[in-house]
Amino acid sequence: MLRGSGLTRMKSKEDVVQEFRVQSIQEAAIRVISRKGMASATMQEIAEEAGVAKGTIYLYFRDREELVEKTFETAIGELHKRIDAALESEGTFAERLRAVITAKVAFFGQNREFFRLYHSLRMPEGSAAQQRRQKRTCQPQFRTRVERLAVVLKQAIEAGEVRPLDPKRLALFLIETSTAIVMERLSEDAPPPESEDVELIVTTLLHGIAC
């Protein structure tokens, strides 16, 4: 993501400033979007939140669309890193599934307001062209995750740990199911402890798919 240290070219002062600005603006954007929602977050308010003038944003992002896109990419990337880590941890399939779901519940819990917008990301509104554009940026990460889980599931099926079902569809099912509960938690004023919901999800799903 950072510029290559490949050949000499140490990070100049300008680069540092530039990186700092980009980051501040993105962080401001996340805060404002969390407060106001995607559609009502204005460039003016994001600028104020970042402590710069509106025009300054346009020095670092082509237009509003690019700012929003890049910002979400950054934020979602972190979630996916954690899920991947959990998915590739040691242990039986059951243990790994529990790790993934625990990670997911925890991460969403830490970024409540922001992730209330998760679905508007995955199911964008707006013109057809806009939809396709947004889909291109979000879907690949998501699909990758589904496919990794599918691989793990296939192994588990071959090992006799899981009933023989279509691994890809099953992976989707598991991910969507946990996402749904996690989203529901975000809209509850006082959700039950994370561990309780994790337990409900994990045990139900394991019973549901186990041999």
Place this chain on the structure above:
Amino acid sequence: MLRGSGLTRMKSKEDVVQEFRVQSIQEAAIRVISRKGMASATMQEIAEEAGVAKGTIYLYFRDREELVEKTFETAIGELHKRIDAALESEGTFAERLRAVITAKVAFFGQNREFFRLYHSLRMPEGSAAQQRRQKRTCQPQFRTRVERLAVVLKQAIEAGEVRPLDPKRLALFLIETSTAIVMERLSEDAPPPESEDVELIVTTLLHGIAC
């Protein structure tokens, strides 16, 4: 929903015209919102779609917000009627669960474009006040549905058909899970046959919660 026939007061001509207008405008709103998304659906286009002038809409709805709210209320109401019907049908718990999920998958499939916005309903964006307002209109219907399912689940638990878990949370889990898959289907270009997904959901869930 219609005015009471309680005491005489037959439907006057004006009432008929009024109802017709309200309905046309709402139907137009659904079509335009389906095409353009919630934020990009303009009053102008809704008016054109309904075959009336923009000003006419304001004779029947206070403002844009009221139009959107009432429209969604109408549309979601239909879905809930069908789910209730399935929930109260005859048969074992397993049969009723299958009926509910079949109904849900089918109904979403019939209104694909519109229900892509389902989540922006349940998790509204915009100012905090707007969020609370929208929540008040949508949540009750939803909560009612969860509670009805919880009752059925409780019976099934007492009958020994289902493992002893918190019925309310379990109801939420089942509903959210099926919603998630249904939503996923909406974003797929070529989803598998409805029956396949229904089968996956039903069997997995039943295995997951059965004694």
Place this chain on the structure above:
DNA sequence: TGATCGAATGACCGTGCGTTCAGCGCGGTG
């Protein structure tokens, strides 16, 4: 220290929206 530069600014512009309201035409009435 004065010259130079370019990052940052914010007043400004065009656009497109929701909302209004003065007036139009048409069906009913005397």
Place this chain on the structure above:
DNA sequence: CACCGCGCTGAACGCACGGTCATTCGATCA
């Protein structure tokens, strides 16, 4: 037939937004 009332119209309005660019001014360098 002349009149009236009312549902409907759509041009016009005000506003808030995204995006621009002439101007400012602190850092840098000879």
